[in-house]
Amino acid sequence: MTPKKRKTEQKAHKLIYDSGEEGHLQSELWKILDITNREASRIVKKFMEKGSIRRERVLNNGRWTYRIFPLKESVSLDSIEGCPCLVCPNVDKCFRGGKNDPTKCMNLTAWVDPRIKPLTINNI
Numbered sequence: 001m002t003p004k005k006r007k008t009e010q011k012a013h014k015l016i017y018d019s020g021e022e023g024h025l026q027s028e029l030w031k032i033l034d035i036t037n038r039e040a041s042r043i044v045k046k047f048m049e050k051g052s053i054r055r056e057r058v059l060n061n062g063r064w065t066y067r068i069f070p071l072k073e074s075v076s077l078d079s080i081e082g083c084p085c086l087v088c089p090n091v092d093k094c095f096r097g098g099k100n101d102p103t104k105c106m107n108l109t110a111w112v113d114p115r116i117k118p119l120t121i122n123n124i
C-alpha cells in the first residue's frame with residue numbers, strides 16, 4: 001500500500017469513528033476525502049472485512065446511499081492521561097508484593113482518587 005493510500009484510509013477511519021452513533025453518509029465521506037468511488041468501495045470493503053464498520057442503506061435527497069457506522073470503539077489514551085506510572089522511574093520494578101507495589105502506591109491511589117494527596121516522584 002502506498003503512503004498516500006494509507007493516509008487516506010487513516011483519514012476515513014477517523015472520520016467514521018468520530019461520527020459515532022450518527023454515522024457518516026458514504027457519499028459525503030468520499031467527497032471530504034476527495035477520492036473516487038472505486039477507491040471508496042475498496043476502503044469500505046476492507047473496513048467491513050475487518051468488522052470495524054457496518055453499513056445501512058438510506059435514502060438521502062431522493063437517492064439511495066449508505067450510512068456508515070463504526071462498530072468498534074476508537075482507542076483513546078484519555079483514560080490514562082496523568083497516570084503516574086507513565087513517568088514513574090520504578091515502573092519496571094513495580095509489581096504486587098514488591099518494594100514498589102501498585103496496590104500500595106500513594107501516587108497511583110491519588111491519581112485514581114484525587115481526594116488523596118500524592119507523594120512527590122522522589123518518594124515513590
Ligand code: SF4
Pocket residue numbers: 084085086088089090091094095100101102103105106107108124
Ligand atoms: S510505583 Fe506507583 S507510580 Fe510507579 S509504577 Fe508503581 S504504581 Fe505506578
